[in-house]
Amino acid sequence: MAMPGTLDSANLNGGQKLAVKYFSVAVALFGAQIVFGLLAGLQYLNPDFLYGVLDFSVNRMVHINAMIVWLLFGFIGSSYWLLEDEAGIPVVGLKLGNLIFWVFTLAVAVVVVVYLLVQVGPGDQSSIWLINEGREYIEAPRWADIGIVVCVLVFFFNVAATFAKGRYTGIGGVLTLDLIALFGIYLAGMFYTPNISVDQYWWWWVIHLWVEATWEVLVGCLMAYGLMQTLGVRRKIVETWLYIEVALMFGSGILGLGHHYFWIGTPEYWFTIGGFFSALEPIPLVAMVVHSVFDSGTHNMKNNNHPALAWIIAHAFGNFFGAGVWGFMHTLPQINLYTHGTQWSASHGHFAFFGAYATLVIAFFYLALQKWRGNVWMSGGLAGAWKWKWALGLLNLGMIGMVMAMLVSGYEQSQIERAIEGSSWVGYFVAQAHPWFAQGMWWRQVFGWMFAAGFVLLVWDLLTLGRSERRPAQVHSEPGVH
């Protein structure tokens, strides 16, 4: 094995070699998400910018699709990352897994090229099969849907077969079952209906049951593994808490779906269900707070990967504010009537996706980097540590700035467009022209550039951090694996 600090794939097990491939594509797509977000944001400020070339709809579609796919790639990579450690044996069917990685990446590239060059098609089935399905977040054309299902089935085979042949840990069991749900739900979005109420009903199954249920649990699994790795927490406790989380999250999250069924044609009883579970959804967050204090108070916090832990803390705060506070502020139907489909939603969406998911995948990037460099030192006194700190600061402040700007715009929009003007087209444009809105869009752009700067620094850091470091990682006793 090479000395610590050298990037050497001999430091990784088979699953982890595949994981870093997924991570590399994830970082590239994260970059694409930011570029197209900036373009779409600029079009708010100058509507003629790229008009007729790359219209807002195209930029926005690539912006949100890149996000979904980079997070999925991050999740898949993270799962491969922990697979051999957890199961205790090499990944079953790794060759096939590698092949599928290339197929998946190629398919994503083709989809994006078609989005950018073909953009729209005639109003018939051929368009939604070949170009784009025109449904927010799951725009991928049907051929790609089927391709995704195939790729994911192979991924699932790798995971399930490896655990089955090796051993099923608690994390492994939850992960496997969660993946079944996560990808099973995707099928609910793969059909055409002329009925938009039915369409959006199932569309929310995919979107909500992903981001507010199955993704959360997947992140819980990754976090459980990450905590055993970075802090050396005992498996039994981690897994007990993983089950507690699953109970709390699925218990509040599955029927929390109700808060998306207020206005799409569905019956009024969804007010009741959505309201009740909205009141319940902060409970997992309270549990998190109490538990973190309990642990930090009864133990010394010692960890061997400072950037990863910093991103995990960013995740805790981001999840709390982005999903918890920002969600609860407009979840009750009494106010959601006016905020639904305004910049409020955009503000919440940005904060929650970044806070709950992007942060944690980035933490995994740092875990991977450490091991890839031969389990190099990543605690205090790390050479060039300013880069990861500045990247962390710029990305988080950039996001908070964007979110605040959109919040101000959304507040104005909900009042003027929705409540006063009654959502007419004239009302829409009156609200869009209001100084609060227009300035909000300017500030959003400014902080967008800050976020982009943070991303550039993050990439630079991921390429260089630990390169000149020769110390091996700080050790903690390893009760995590037994």
Added chain:
Amino acid sequence: MIEPVALQDFFLSFFSAAMVILCGALYALLFAYARVRRQPRLMPVAYLAYLGLVASVLVLATVANLFATGFWTLIVALMLIGYLLAPHAIWHLCVGTHADEHADEEPRAFRQHS
């Protein structure tokens, strides 16, 4: 079934909803901190945060017209009781799940998030 928030109450509605979550978290935080550091003097501050939560819930319930219907009133009551008891319950669970940890090994940090 529902009576939407009046225009002049928008800000109060957003603000009180945010304060519900923030006070709830602050209460949980201070509660756990007072216990873990064995500083009972902090406990009244924790309950002060809970009082903040009560006030926020009542404001939210008023501006969102929740008291107009039995169901929504029930939600308000459940929230008040639930958020009061949740930190206690979670604390017990923390102590319970970590019960056999101290005997055989040196202490180590542990954080768990979603």
Added chain:
Amino acid sequence: MSQLQWWASESFWRKTAIWVTAGSFVVLIVLTLDSMSAITAGGTRVPAYSVINHRIDYVFDEKRNFQVPVIGVEEPLFGKTLTEAEAKALVSRGKLTTQAKNCMNCHTLLGNGAYYAPDLTKSWLDPSWGSKEVREQQMVDFLMNPQDRLHNGLGRRMPNLGITGDEARATVAFLKWMASIDTNGFPANFTPIDQSDPPPAEAPADSGSPTQQQGG
């Protein structure tokens, strides 16, 4: 070393997690079956596609405390009464067009989508179309050539998406049908285009007197 309580044990929480998840999911399935019957076209909340043969309005309902769609006299789209099958085919073509043209990544439909352009839920009823006599043609013209029509002071224009005449008419049918969905009062406080008739030519086939519609 103290003993683990049953309520703090791993196996208790494993079982709890499974039961809570399964229970929630079963409830969701039951509710989904019920909701599906309500929102199937022709159900209690989503009218049959042939509703496009009628006037559709959006009127405040005292009992439900929000605006609800009201289906009025016969007012066929483009002057042609369609059978249910024909109407479904037309609306479906329109829905496919909205998907193929990626409408949802600028507009919102039923409030879901992007926020760069107005919500389309009640676009059929929007006062911006002028009068109900010219509305249909206005909508078709706009959809086919939106790039020439600067309709706001921001300089934001819808791009030309190559929408054909047939696609544009189908899209209008889809939008008219969407306006008839009972959305629990979303959007609120909406003032629809004036659709009242000067002369009462024929008695309405359906209930409802869609004249005065002021939101609360």
